[in-house]
Amino acid sequence: MILPIVAYGHPVLRKVAEDITPDYPGLKELIANMWQTMYASNGVGIAAPQINKAIRLFVVDSKQIIDNLEDDEKNDYPGDNGIKEVFINAHIVETGGEDWPYNEGCLSIPKVREDVERAETVTLSYVDENFQPQQKTFKGVTARVILHEYDHIDGILFIDHLKPLKRRMLKSKLDDITKGKVRVDYKMSFPK
Numbered sequence: 521m522i523l524p525i526v527a528y529g530h531p532v533l534r535k536v537a538e539d540i541t542p543d544y545p546g547l548k549e550l551i552a553n554m555w556q557t558m559y560a561s562n563g564v565g566i567a568a569p570q571i572n573k574a575i576r577l578f579v580v581d582s583k584q585i586i587d588n589l590e591d592d593e594k595n596d597y598p599g600d601n602g603i604k605e606v607f608i609n610a611h612i613v614e615t616g617g618e619d620w621p622y623n624e625g626c627l628s629i630p631k632v633r634e635d636v637e638r639a640e641t642v643t644l645s646y647v648d649e650n651f652q653p654q655q656k657t658f659k660g661v662t663a664r665v666i667l668h669e670y671d672h673i674d675g676i677l678f679i680d681h682l683k684p685l686k687r688r689m690l691k692s693k694l695d696d697i698t699k700g701k702v703r704v705d706y707k708m709s710f711p712k
Contacts, residue, residue, distance in 0.1 A: 523557045523571045524709040528629045528677070529698030531711075535574045537567075537673040539609040542651045544575070551606055551649055554579050561706035563627050565665045567672030570628050572709065576609045578669035582662040600660030610646035610670060613655065615639035622664055624678045630704045632693055636681045638667050 526532055540547070550573070558566040564585055567578035583602030617640025625633040643657040644666065658666050668678055679687060679694070696702055700710040 521553050521556065522560045522707060523553050524707040525557065525561060525566075525570050525627045526572050527697050527700070527702075527708050527710045528694055529711040530572070530628075530709070532569050532572050532574055533628060533672070533677060534675045535569065536675045537569055537574045537576045540575045540577065548649070551577070551579065555581075557706075558627075561627050561704075565669040566627065567669045569672050569675075576673045578607050578610070578673060580605055580607065580662070580665050580669060582665045585661050585665075597660030597662075600658075600662050603658070603662055606649040607644065607646045607666070607669070608649065608651070610644050610673065612670065613643040613645055615643075615667075616641040617659070622661070624664075624668060626668070626678050627706070629677065629679065629694070629697060630702050630708075632679070632690060632697075634679065634682055634686065634690075636668075636678050638664050638681075642667055642670075644670070 554566050554571065557571060558579060564582055565578060565580040568575045581604040583604050586597065586600060586602035589596065619637040619639055621635040621637050623633050624636045640663065641657055641659045642663045643655065645655045647653055671677065679690065698711055
């Protein structure tokens with residue numbers, strides 16, 4: 521089922537999400553719905569807070585980025601083949617490498633894209649959808665997507681990484697999103 525994506529301004533996007541247990545109600549269905557919602561809105565990742573659930577769960581499919589690179593971009597992310605993975609109860613072990621800029625957007629903040637600096641690598645400890653413990657290091661654009669989604673479960677949005685002046689310049693656009701004055705081709709839920 522395609523779920524509505526929570527728009528900027530909704531309080532759930534600012535909550536630090538809670539870890540969950542394997543008996544979380546309807547978890548398998550929730551994960552399936554998150555994949556469906558993400559693909560229906562042309563996303564490469566989606567976090568539970570974006571569908572109004574303050575839990576530490578996100579899904580990432582960076583394979584679609586890697587698979588769709590133009591020939592002249594093929595060497596931009598060496599060693600990054602992309603992933604399609606579920607992350608539950610994720611916690612950052614460490615980040616590394618050089619910070620690098622990339623033009624990011626967010627399904628909860630439609631029609632806004634800005635360059636954000638993020639670490640080159642991230643090591644996460646988490647459990648997968650079968651609650652098997654994992655600890656892996658990701659790099660390149662995959663690390664970036666993971667860090668973006670990870671921010672969501674910590675109540676952080678990509679615009680929080682921008683300089684104050686840049687954020688002030690975006691204020692009217694952000695206010696319009698909060699008021700529902702934005703056209704998107706996917707289901708959204710706006711703050712009341």
